[in-house]
Amino acid sequence: MDFSSFFYALQESALAQWVNTYGATYPIVESLHVIAIALVFGTILIVDLRLLGLASTNRPFTRVARDLLHLTWGGFALAIVTGVLLFLPNAASIYINVNFQVKMILLVLAGINMFIFELVTARSVGIWDTxxxxxxxxxxxxxxxxxxxxxxxxxxxxxxFTSVADDPFAFI
Structure with a gap:
């Protein structure tokens, strides 16, 4: 199935043109995206280090997770919005970029990991919380x-940093 016409249409949309050509919009959105990713990764890292028993061991896991969850989700929402805005001006070339494809697969796998943790492991948190x-x-x-x-x-x-011409897997 060929999605190229869809992605070209996204690339030519008014929103994509605005992000790409209106003053400093693109670098501002890019900066907000980096901040959002730092917030997401930073808060997730703190929770994960608690899971590994390497940080915040004086606090119950549920307290660490609860204190950071709203920041994580806020950062994730901002990352999605800014990520879409960064994607739009170059949608036709980004969607076939193998690095983009791998990143999207990894995001899904991270979500599955979180889902399994919440569905299975976190159910017994009362036993191991402290x-x-x-x-x-x-x-x-x-x-x-x-x-x-x-x-x-x-x-x-x-x-x-990868153009389609540099991408050995662009045919995927």
């Missing part, structure tokens, strides 16, 4: 989360 070292399943979820988010950031940065 222990310094949570169960192996919680530590694995934290380690996977850190790995996913670090690679999401790396592949996100690579998007802007």
């Amino acid at each position: 222990t310094i070292s949570p169960p192996n399943a919680a530590r694995i979820a934290g380690l996977l989360s850190i790995g996913f988010w670090m690679t999401i950031i790396v592949f996100g940065r690579l998007i802007g």
